[in-house]
Amino acid sequence: MALTVAGSDPSGGAGIQADLKTFSALGVYGTAVLTALTAQNTRGVTGVHPVPGAFVGEQVRTLLDDVTVHAAKTGMLGTADVVRAVAAALAGRAAGPLVVDPVMVATSGDRLVDDDAIAAVRTELLPVAELVTPNVPEAAALLDTAPASSVDELAAQAEALLELGPGAVLAKGGHLGGAESVDVLATADGVVVTRRPRVDTTATHGTGCTLSSAIAALVARGVGGPGRWEPVVEQARDFLQRALQAGESLGIGSGHGPVHHFAGTWPA
Template sequence: MTPTALTVAGSDPSGGAGVQADLKTFSALGTYGTAVLTALTAQSTRGVTGVHPVPAQFVTEQLHTLLDDVAVHATKLGMLGSADVVRAVAAVLAERRPGPVVCDPVMVATSGHRLIDDDAVAAVRTELLPVADLITPNVPEAAALLDAAPAADVAALHEQARALLALGPRAVLLKGGHLGGPESVDVLATATATTESRRPRIDTTATHGTGCTLSSALAALAARAGGTPDWAALVEPARDYLQRALAAGAGLRIGSGSGPVHHFAGIWPA
């Protein structure tokens, strides 16, 4: 059977983030991609100027219609936007369990535009995290979920990753890119261990969609692996994929702002 992944997220017209980035990542990693839209955005490489949410009832209808027909082996959650949509998605996941669930709790765009309201943050914390197999927050998102100050060093990443684990997800990958320094350090917390994943920091402005790309890479690899994922074994190849995409992103020359990573680096002709 063809490994199949689902993204439940918003749309990015510039193609670098959201559903568009997820589907590109799924394809690059040999996984058939399906998608349920939660919002339309007016967005470019220079930022987000507007968000048009999809009603929760229609998000549910999209999910039920898809899952009644297509076998999904892993699910990635991105921008859900409102508390109603968060609750609707959580209810379907609890009922249907379309493979392991990777939740990227998107709250603020790279440009600084707020993409989720306070009620939705609370709904993510109480209703979505307990049905997630892996969550992949960055430093500001982890702080919002914990109602705490943002982590300032790697030791704090470990502490906050374990605190997030106590909220119910089966694993936490806390991304430390916001900390700066010569390395980008992510911390993976599971029920049995807390480990670090390190990569050299790449000096580039082509960073649009990095969070979407990493979480969808993890979902794609989980769909291909089948069964219960060993997240420690999947984090490294997912980060390797993102590292290649980051390194090649500037060569795309897309837009005049924060350009996208190159999802097909090493696949497209040089």
């Protein structure tokens, strides 16, 4: 069983909707705590309506008082108030390893959080995370530095983020361009670079949500083991690769359509 703490996406490609689809596709029962409503489609975000932090915390506490969760992930938290509430609600409660996807910018380029929220993620959430999964601009924001422009720079930033307290960092290099999509996994044992052929597609909505929720689902199923992130990351990247390759077959929207979470399961 896995838990997602994230915002809602009415178009179904990202956020809570993408997380629950991913959990289901990977054979894991999904639970969810809502942090925000968004007005968005495949072309962009037009509005964000945060859930008050106190009520987000109440959702987490009430759920975990009754339901056993084997892994948890966070997505868009939106405000510093919500970040602090989530960190406090998870403290001292058994919810399995915590995967933090520090959602700050939508695929469309729309910014989803303010500077106070970024600071709260840095100081409150990263120290309790088992794995954090920033993309290039998110890693730069968390470190208050310029975005990486090469794999070597991204690896250096992943190691710098490791010093902020998480157990491991998966820095996603999709923004770097090139023929391959390159991610960097940094742990106490060193840095591992993982590569996949870049998929030429417009169906990229929800890629970060899908990858982080796939990691949480696989952890909940017992893949890897304590501190063994490489096999989990590789399997999650394989899942995302299939979802990207099949995304355009869904024909959703006129902008960045969603990846296909049930590729290979639904009839062609």
